[in-house]
Amino acid sequence: MQNSTSVFKLSIIGFGAVGQGVAKVVQNVPQLKVVAIADSKGVALMPDLEDVLARKRAGQPIANSDLTALDVIRTVEHDVVVEVTPTNIDDGEPGLTHVREALKNKRNVVTSNKGPLVAAFSELTHLARTQGVALRYEATVGGAMPIINLIRDTLAGARVLGIRGVLNGTCNYILTRMAEEALDYDQVLSEAQDMGIAEADPTYDVTGIDTACKVVILANAFFDRNATFADVNVTGIDRITQDALQLARQRGFVVKLIGDVQELTVSPKLIPLRHPLNVSGTLNAASILTDTAGEITVAGKGAGSIETASAILSDVLSIMRSRD
Amino acid sequence: MRISMDLELQDTPGQLIYVLTPVSDLGGNVMSVVHHHDKKTFRNTVPVSVIFDVEEHKLEELQKRLEKNGVTVVRIGKMRLRARTHILLIGHIIHTDLRHTIDEIDGTGFAEVQDLSLSMPAIDGPSSAVVTIMATGNEELKKAVEILKDIAQRKDLLVIVPIDESGISGGLSNAE
Incomplete structure (x- = not known):
């Protein structure tokens, strides 16, 4: 066991927007030391963070070794693997292997990657427990908006009866713009793609898949459901018309894509204008119903490089503190 | 009356x-x-x-x-209809016989379609409608909504219902 004055070492596996965000925010914490960064092309060992970030921005390779991401996870001595490769909901790879290997090698894992958790939640949480290490994933749901650690730590002792929320910023942006500017779905989608709010292939967001993954993670984390993606009844926003939103507005409602964790459903719902889940733009919001604390609603930025990195950093720091 | x-x-x-x-x-x-x-x-x-x-x-x-x-x-x-809700429908509402949908609700005896606004941008495109249903009580209203959902599913209409404000997925039934 290390003592509290020693540095806490981490690797960053995956160096896209989120990975780069992590590299930026860890520089503010002197106790944290990044020992390796892996992108899809190779591994930078003991990287100078400013230099690696500059190279990435310039489109240059960052690798300075022959190691692979798995080599780093298995052989480089460090405390936390930050797994931030892109989400793959088909089989969770390559993230699933990264997380599994990290846990087998008794390394703590912090991830923003939904794939491994949707594919193998109970296997991974069980593995973490038996290995005596932490697996934390605040960044997988709601980006910077605290929800998992909020329930686990701050609301400890309260029984969670239900969780529901606006969990996808892309859908929320599209619905907000359609309603407020009286624009058609296709037009707002193109606009969102231009702005980088929606992917070139928007299917994952607009058909509700992303929200369903978050519902699965929360259901497994707090309702012990052992649910998978197939258990969620999913309806997306791609059939919603601008006319429908105007009609709803005249009756005092907005339409939001709502993930309901207890019901295991994702579907557009009418939300009264003054309802706490009526957040606009790319914001996320979630209401947590508990037996003792009643209903608690949080809102925050659901995506973005630095915002997601902030959630990862909070997981890393809480592991570091629990070791002290 | x-x-x-x-x-x-x-x-x-x-x-x-x-x-x-x-x-x-x-x-x-x-x-x-x-x-x-x-x-x-x-x-x-x-x-x-x-x-x-x-x-x-x-x-x-x-x-x-x-x-x-x-x-x-x-x-x-x-008879007083005390409970009210609004429901959005999107799809080929006209082609799928709107009258029939309304009749089924009105035929329950405890609920009726009070208002319906329709927006039909193009003859071959999907229409949108907001339906206001009133019922004698909350339980009756829930039943009427289920009937509407059922019909809509058969007719391939997208149904958007209000979020349940009484609590999360009935979770409040266990709580104070």
């Missing part, structure tokens, strides 16, 4: 005809009849609740005919 009437009938078979015939003769439409056999009165009569639609100006005549038939009218109430 929808009327709810509390009556007392003799506890012998065949009494209901004395109620239904006058209603029908005056152009009324009976929605629901409930016998309260468990609440028999000391006069040996059985309370019966009847819900029907009839034109308001015929109500007085109806009451006379019922009393002539020996039916005791205990209470006449213009």
Whole structure:
């Protein structure tokens, strides 16, 4: 066991927007030391963070070794693997292997990657427990908006009866713009793609898949459901018309894509204008119903490089503190 | 107008005809009849609740005919629809026979479609509608919404219902 004055070492596996965000925010914490960064092309060992970030921005390779991401996870001595490769909901790879290997090698894992958790939640949480290490994933749901650690730590002792929320910023942006500017779905989608709010292939967001993954993670984390993606009844926003939103507005409602964790459903719902889940733009919001604390609603930025990195950093720091 | 009437009938078979015939003769439409056999009165009569639609100006005549038939009218109430909700529908609403959808709700006797706004941008494109349903109570409203959802699913319409404000997925039933 290390003592509290020693540095806490981490690797960053995956160096896209989120990975780069992590590299930026860890520089503010002197106790944290990044020992390796892996992108899809190779591994930078003991990287100078400013230099690696500059190279990435310039489109240059960052690798300075022959190691692979798995080599780093298995052989480089460090405390936390930050797994931030892109989400793959088909089989969770390559993230699933990264997380599994990290846990087998008794390394703590912090991830923003939904794939491994949707594919193998109970296997991974069980593995973490038996290995005596932490697996934390605040960044997988709601980006910077605290929800998992909020329930686990701050609301400890309260029984969670239900969780529901606006969990996808892309859908929320599209619905907000359609309603407020009286624009058609296709037009707002193109606009969102231009702005980088929606992917070139928007299917994952607009058909509700992303929200369903978050519902699965929360259901497994707090309702012990052992649910998978197939258990969620999913309806997306791609059939919603601008006319429908105007009609709803005249009756005092907005339409939001709502993930309901207890019901295991994702579907557009009418939300009264003054309802706490009526957040606009790319914001996320979630209401947590508990037996003792009643209903608690949080809102925050659901995506973005630095915002997601902030959630990862909070997981890393809480592991570091629990070791002290 | 929808009327709810509390009556007392003799506890012998065949009494209901004395109620239904006058209603029908005056152009009324009976929605629901409930016998309260468990609440028999000391006069040996059985309370019966009847819900029907009839034109308001015929109500007085109806009451006379019922009393002539020996039916005791205990209470006449213009039925109040207390619970209300709005539902969005998106799809080929017109092509799929809107009338039928409304009739099924109105036919329940406890709920009715009060308002419907339709927006139809192009003849071959999807239409959007907001339907306002009123019912005698929350349970009845829930049933009416389920009926609408069922029809919509068969007709491949997207149904968007309000978020349940009584709590999260019924979770409040366990909580204070």
